[in-house]
Amino acid sequence: MKLSEALSLVQKAPADAQPFPVLLACGFTPLHLENYLAAHLQTVLPNRKVRIATGLYDDLVGTLEQFDPAGAEAAAVVIEWSDLDPRLGYRKLGGWGHRVAANILETTEAALGRIEAALLRITAATRVAFVLPSLSLTPGFHTSGWQASGDEIALRGLVAEFARRLISRPSVALLNEQRLNERSKLDERYDLRTDLHAGFPYTLKHADALGEALAALIASPQPKKGLITDLDDTLWLGLVGEVGHDGVAWDLASHAQIHGLYQQMLQALADQGVLIAIASKNSAEVVEQALARPDLVLPREKVYPVEVHWEAKSGSVERILKTWNIGADSVVFVDDNRMELEEVRARFPDMECILFPKSDYAAGLKLLHRLRDLFGKPRLAEEDAYRLESIKQNQHVADSMRNGDMAERFLAAAEASMGLEFNPPATDKRVVELVNKTNQFNLNGVRYTEAEWQQGLNDPDCFVAVVSYRDKFGPLGKIAVLRGARTQARVRIDTWVMSCRAFSRRIEYQCLSQLFQRFGADEVIFNFMSTPKNGPMREFLSAVVGEPGLALTRQAFAAKCPKLYQKVVENYG
Amino acid sequence: MDSREDKLVKVFQTVFPDMDAHTARGASQESVPRWDSVAAITLMNVIEEEFEVQLDFDKAADLTSFPQILDYLGEIQADAARL
16 A cells, blocks of 8 residues: 555545554554554444544553553554664664673563563553564674574564463454565665654564554454365265266375365364365266265264265355355355356355366465455354354254253253353453354354443443353353343443343343343333344344343243243353 | 646645645745645655655755755756756
8 A cells, every 4th residue: 555545545534433542552653554454454444434543652561561451442553673772773882792692682582571561551451563573683793694603583573472371361453474575575664764863673564564463363353163065076086976976086196185174274174163065067976975085184074064965165155154044244155166256146146156276276376365364263262162063052952942841851851051251351262253253143243343342341330141052962151142231220231242142042031031130120121223143132132022122021021931941140241 | 747846836735635626836835834844854755656766864854845856856856857
């Protein structure tokens, strides 16, 4: 992006939009990094007005120490070598070479300690994106440029150890150096001229790359949830209907390694909670034989559902989405056939449809990296491991619930227990994550940043309840969040979300029952707003309240509430 | 195609939003309070990008008005044409 484009983008931000304040903390003059960060954030947050605050020149630690998390939704922290010791930059003449190297290492270690202490003060509720030194070290080392010196290795070791400690914090996101290297060549990053004249060390190109990267860390899109894959010439090489289950291949010897790597990638995604399904035009019998091969890299049990027949793939995709109970915009479809991709895309325009490049190695590698970007998540949650099993259980539950008596027997025998945690700690990132990614059983669709969410908890009457669930079929993990306020005998609910994996278990009734009991409430008020996707919530409220938005009295709820079988265990954050 | 002067007006309007063309043509560090050291560097960098030239930053410090910058651009573009 050109600098003039960045400036124009920032100027065109809607004046009356809700501000999105961000701290940019760096020891150098922020200058164009500020412009590029604002421009890239404005691009990904078009309905907000991005505002960047900066600190004092040459005082990274002071900027971090004075940062008030209530005043910003995120912080971008950019560390350069000269912040760790001015002798690692070009603006001071404190000495280079082996005579001062040991002292530079000592100063660097101390500076990293101060930065870490300042960062730890702000990481609980505010998203912090940080960048380790991205410029080359100065030539002030005793070896030739071809040879790494021990002092350089020691410096990089200190920085790596510092980063390793910081990224264990849930709110901290560290820029991946590998991606930055792809976007910005190392020898085109430093601008001595603007560093000496203005205290800004970066070329425009590097400032652009860093601004883009920081924006991606601060306002990352929701990861996709599911992948639907074709089989022939995609999951494996060959047409299984022609060559038989033994004839398809995904190994190096058969020149089919890219298919094996794709399977390996899908296995890794499945392990992190991504749903994997198959949509293939084939004979089901021969496909099952191939999927039963013990050398399959993607285990058969990781794939559900499997749609194999000769009907249109868009129909298969529709059934898979229904089984998964997620929207098309959360799903990626991969096929080697352009016509099939178009047919699915025409039916589901919001779905990401990707061509599997069977004979283009470079494109194959790009696909694997693209999948990482589409499905990558900042951290793994316990619930990720349960997702597929709970969907399979849901099918079982849905089958059982079709008959009223059977449904009652099923629920009574489920040995269900529900955990209710009030006011969880700010470090529990699953809470805001669940609020922001749940669409269907969602009271009003309002999304929050970590900072906004924490800010809303300052009201002494406010409560947050996090619900977890398990039954004899296994745990579902944390599946619901309620937030509201209690005033005398009335409870107002402002946020209520529940994962679609937890439907049909009467958990929503138990939630209300617990609120009535715990707060001794006479009535519950719902801050309901209709959204294009929250039909299940609307239907539930219609069933228990009559009109969404009206008050639900204790007596009316008692009359509507079916029998509840969950054992409730309450604990406190 | 934009003349050099028109192009420079657009640069000024990018760096100083809401500045009309007439004001831009007469702009100087005295008349534009927003023209501080940060704006000066931004102006130089946008000029470099838009005119595809490299400015001498030591000399650029003395360029404190629109006419001076326009003259300077004329000089370096003429130098480049001679090479």
